[in-house]
Amino acid sequence: MSATRFTATRTPLAELMLLQRHPLGDERGYLERLFCRDELRDMIGERRIEQMNHTLTGKAGTVRGMHFQHPPHAEMKLVTCLRGQVFDVAVDLRQGLPTFLRWHGEYLSAENHRTLLIPEGFAHGFQTLTDDCELIYLHTAAYQPDAEGAVNALDPRLAIDWPLPVTEMSARDRAHLSIATDFAGIRL
Numbered sequence: 767m768s769a770t771r772f773t774a775t776r777t778p779l780a781e782l783m784l785l786q787r788h789p790l791g792d793e794r795g796y797l798e799r800l801f802c803r804d805e806l807r808d809m810i811g812e813r814r815i816e817q818m819n820h821t822l823t824g825k826a827g828t829v830r831g832m833h834f835q836h837p838p839h840a841e842m843k844l845v846t847c848l849r850g851q852v853f854d855v856a857v858d859l860r861q862g863l864p865t866f867l868r869w870h871g872e873y874l875s876a877e878n879h880r881t882l883l884i885p886e887g888f889a890h891g892f893q894t895l896t897d898d899c900e901l902i903y904l905h906t907a908a909y910q911p912d913a914e915g916a917v918n919a920l921d922p923r924l925a926i927d928w929p930l931p932v933t934e935m936s937a938r939d940r941a942h943l944s945i946a947t948d949f950a951g952i953r954l
């Protein structure tokens with residue numbers, strides 16, 4: 767018997783998908799898949815998971831992001847929250863798309879069993895809404911410091927509506943410049 771362990775829902779940004787995970791529960795608790803290449807094949811295609819990262823963020827109100835990797839190291843990310851609650855945001859940086867520079871956010875928590883599937887061409891970041899948030903990221907490309915790109919999470923042009931006042935950010939993230947007026951986007 768093969769159960770469907772995920773329901774995928776479109777977001778207003780093409781190819782940015784919200785996955786609802788379906789845990790299989792019993793008297794001990796539950797088992798759920800965080801990733802299944804077979805079931806997610808329509809979205810994953812021939813991509814492979816190359817790296818998996820785990821973050822702990824101590825204080826509510828903290829923002830990490832907004833990060834991406836430039837081609838040819840552009841990557842799809844699947845972002846899951848295993849402790850606490852975050853507001854997870856993707857910004858569309860794809861050149862020529864009608865949704866260029868639009869952002870979309872979803873609440874992810876241990877309780878709601880949701881994963882955001884973020885394709886190449888998006889910047890990603892999040893704000894913690896509780897203390898001690900733990901996230902798991904699956905990456906389809908290895909970390910390449912030289913290919914890192916970022917947009918400022920507080921850029922007025924993006925106008926991301928963070929749910930809480932932004933408290934902690936890394937010095938690096940605070941220093942990211944606002945998007946240049948002539949920025950045409952990422953060509954994949």
Ligand SMILES: Cc1cn([C@H]2C[C@H](O)[C@@H](COP(=O)(O)OP(=O)(O)O[C@H]3O[C@@H](C)C(=O)[C@@H](O)[C@H]3O)O2)c(=O)[nH]c1=O
Nearest residue numbers: 817819821830831832833834843890891892903909936
């Ligand atoms: C992302 C990454 C960082 N590092 C190192 C670099 C640095 O010394 C330390 C912390 O890195 P950062 O400050 O970039 O961590 P952080 O700001 O949490 O970066 C993360 O932000 C969120 C929003 C994402 O989407 C992730 O993909 C990632 O970019 O870890 C790795 O060794 N491997 C990795 O894959």
